[in-house]
Amino acid sequence: MKVGIALSGGGIRGIAHAGVLKALEDNNIKIDIIGGTSSGSMVASLYAMGYSPYTIYQLFKRYSKEIINASRIPFLPKFLQSPFDSKSTITGFHNGEEIENVYNRLAKRKNITQIEQIKMPIVIPSVDIMQSKEYVFTNNKPKFSGEDIQYITQISVGKAVRASSSFPAVFSPCYMEKHAFMDGGTLDNIPVCEVKKQGADKVIAVQFDADTIDENSNLMDIVMKTIDIMGNKISKECLKESDYVLNVYTDKVGLLDVEKLDKCYLYGYNSVIRNLQNIKNILQIK
Secondary structure (H helix, E strand, O other): OOEEEEEOOOHHHHHHHHHHHHHHHHOOOOOOEEEEOOHHHHHHHHHHOOOOHHHHHHHHHHHHHHHHOOOOOOHHHHHHHOOOOHHHHHHOOEOOHHHHHHHHHHHHHOOOOEHHHOOOOEEEEEEEOOOOEEEEEEOOOOOOOOOOEEEEOOOEHHHHHHHHOOOOOOEOOEEEOOEEEEEHHHOOOOOHHHHHHOOOOEEEEEEEOOOOOOOOOOHHHHHHHHHHHHHHHHOHHHHOOOOEEEEEOOOOOOOOOHHHHHHHHHHHHHHHHHOHHHHHHHOOOO
């Protein structure tokens, strides 16, 4: 039986996915197929290339500021200074080259340049805003793909991750030939259906629980709540195709809150431990 896992987007909270994968490994649950959107693609691509969950966690800690570029231009102050600036609202604040460069270097360590060279089946959704259409970067184009989704196999790992992670207003679109790619969460925040198409018999979907909003919530809390509502709503139909939905609560971790990487990793790990027996039952593991 082939087990697949679909990792959602969610900003810096995505490191919780590494905790999820670590807990599964510690309990002898093998993942055969993986998919990830936005920050989920950051973890999924590294795992598919052979990096261990703990190493992924350490890499996030090492490269987080370089990947996000958070140390140079904080998201909220920039947004509050010029929320209606045409350049900011159209192109974003960062071009995303940091993501692409880091991931290409990490791929090179595994003697990989193109996504098609990865051995583990992987899917990474993105959205072409020029065509308003979903594209999926993968090393294995499915036989029955449908007409609404296009597949690309010849793309560097760094470019694929950058394209899926180009969150609107924070990052510029990722341009490639005639395409302008933005965050895959716009249309497919938890790529369960795409993981299924890769031949998974059972699929675990990992999503983030939306934080509660109250009178003490700040603007970033509201932004994250909005992202969660949108992502979960978009993924509602595909989640029905999953065999188990693992909800990870991350206690009001901001989109670019790099100071809470350690907590997020543990949130992911502990969420699996709390639900371990249910997961094993679904996967028919004793």
